[in-house]
Amino acid sequence: MDFLHIGLGAASGVLVGFTLGLVGGGGSILAVPLMVYLVGIKNPHVAIGTSAFAVAANAAIGLLNHAKAGNVKWRCGGLYAAAGIAGAVLGSSAGKAFNGQKLLFLFAFIMVLVGVLMLRGRRNVGIPGATCNRENAQKVFGFGVGTGLFSGFFGIGGGFLIVPGLVGATGMPILNAVGTSLVAVTAFGLTTALNYALSDLVDWNLALVFIIGGIVGNTFGTRIAKRLASSTGRLTTVFAALIFVVAGYMIFRSLPALL
Numbered sequence: 254m255d256f257l258h259i260g261l262g263a264a265s266g267v268l269v270g271f272t273l274g275l276v277g278g279g280g281s282i283l284a285v286p287l288m289v290y291l292v293g294i295k296n297p298h299v300a301i302g303t304s305a306f307a308v309a310a311n312a313a314i315g316l317l318n319h320a321k322a323g324n325v326k327w328r329c330g331g332l333y334a335a336a337g338i339a340g341a342v343l344g345s346s347a348g349k350a351f352n353g354q355k356l357l358f359l360f361a362f363i364m365v366l367v368g369v370l371m372l373r374g375r376r377n378v379g380i381p382g383a384t385c386n387r388e389n390a391q392k393v394f395g396f397g398v399g400t401g402l403f404s405g406f407f408g409i410g411g412g413f414l415i416v417p418g419l420v421g422a423t424g425m426p427i428l429n430a431v432g433t434s435l436v437a438v439t440a441f442g443l444t445t446a447l448n449y450a451l452s453d454l455v456d457w458n459l460a461l462v463f464i465i466g467g468i469v470g471n472t473f474g475t476r477i478a479k480r481l482a483s484s485t486g487r488l489t490t491v492f493a494a495l496i497f498v499v500a501g502y503m504i505f506r507s508l509p510a511l512l
Contacts, residue, residue: 261292262459266466269308272495273315273435273467274474275481283495284308284463285357286503292459297357298349299456301407302449305345307460309442311467312435318475319432326429329385329393329419330436336394337401341441344405345448351406354507360407361503368496371417371489383425392422397437404441405448416492427489431478 265287272283284304285297294300319325348356385393396418403414415434419425425433449455481487 258292258459259462262462263466265291266307266311266463267470268466269463270311270315270467270470271474272470273308273311273438274318274471274476275431275478275491283499285360286499286506288459289357290502290506294456294459296454297354298449298452298454301348301356302446302452302454303456303460304463305442305449306446306455306457307463307467309439309446310460310464311471312438312442314468315471315475316432316435316439318471319435322432322475322479324428324432324479325436326384326423326425326433327436329423329425330433332385332390332393333397333400333415333419333433334437334440336397337404337437337441338444340398340401340403341405341444342448344402344407345445346405348406349449349452349454356407357503358507361500361507363403363407364496364500364503367414367417368493368500371493371496383423383429385423389423393419396422400437401441401444405445427492428478 265284268287269284284307285300288294288300288304289297294303316325400414400418415437416427416430419430419433420427446455481491
């Protein structure tokens with residue numbers, strides 16, 4: 254990589270890390286289009302494989318920040334991650350065989366659907382003491398498997414699916430869901446990245462630049478998330494708005510290639 258691409262990769266990493274710290278998801282939603290349209294990675298599958306590894310590493314950093322703030326429900330995160338790893342393996346194997354441009358296009362439409370669902374429930378403040386127990390374990394497990402499949406297929410950490418999944422399965426407040434989701438984002442991302450790496454579809458140098466930038470962005474994102482969470486629905490609205498903006502851009506850029 255030349256200095257221009259190193260700079261673009263680092264700047265993209267800052268934005269991805271900030272997003273992960275802020276809303277616990279959106280890392281790969283941003284990373285994949287940034288790698289394709291800004292950094293200039295020609296092969297969408299390389300962009301997906303590289304972003305999966307970079308986002309997993311940045312999610313692990315964000316997880317430490319949220320854990321220090323007391324936002325992580327470890328039992329829920331562990332159960333969700335364990336359920337989704339098998340799904341991520343199957344999903345990533347299928348994703349590698351799917352047309353790259355069609356994958357990006359379909360990805361964008363699913364993002365819009367999730368954004369709409371998040372906005373509909375933005376006034377739900379959640380149950381502060383909610384956690385995983387015998388009553389909701391099957392629901393958490395089911396959400397985990399489904400999210401893992403989507404995560405692997407689209408080469409994403411899956412945070413934008415995991416956060417609403419945790420809220421839906423347990424009723425926990427969104428700030429706890431954001432922190433807890435990073436357990437599964439890390440696990441799903443590493444699983445997907447390993448599968449892509451076996452097919453030589455990971456640019457390790459670019460991933461390293463992304464990770465370094467993400468460390469900076471993650472710190473600021475976590476701090477702002479705590480402030481926004483005190484206002485009912487504001488963090489959820491930011492989450493959904495991010496999804497709509499990036500989804501619209503991806504549809505705009507990928508549609509001509511399909512036509």
